[in-house]
Amino acid sequence: MISVKVLGPGCSKCRTLEAKVRNIVSSNNxxxxxxxxxxxxxxxxxxxxxxxxxxxxxxxxxxxxxPKDEQILNWLKES
Structure with a gap:
């Protein structure tokens, strides 16, 4: 299992990144x-x-x- 950490105090960019990562992980199984x-x-x-x-x-x-969705997906696939 891949370990993913989203670091941030809760600003809008932090929430956006967390949502993106969760969506990418879910949609790509x-x-x-x-x-x-x-x-x-x-x-x-x-x-x-x-x-x-x-x-x-x-x-x-x-x-x-x-980061762009494609970049996040690439990093996840590399791991």
């Missing part, structure tokens, strides 16, 4: 455990300075942007 991380200390442990952040299998894939 990907087995993933999706966690929303709002704790600032946990977010800082990944070394990101801007939210939202996307972490797949403990690797930071993006931060500060909402």
């Amino acid at each position: 990907i087995q993933a455990d999706i966690t929303k991380v709002e704790d600032i200390n946990e977010m800082m442990s990944f070394g990101i300075m801007m939210t939202p952040g996307l972490v797949i299998n403990e690797q930071v894939k993006s931060y500060g942007i909402v």
Whole structure:
């Protein structure tokens, strides 16, 4: 199972990214455990300075942007 973490305090971009990831995982039948991380200390442990952040299998894939659906899907398939 793929571990996915969406890092962010709950801003609109953070909610958008979380919804995108959940939709992509569901529509592509990907087995993933999706966690929303709002704790600032946990977010800082990944070394990101801007939210939202996307972490797949403990690797930071993006931060500060909402990636395109195709990019998120590619990252999930690589994992």
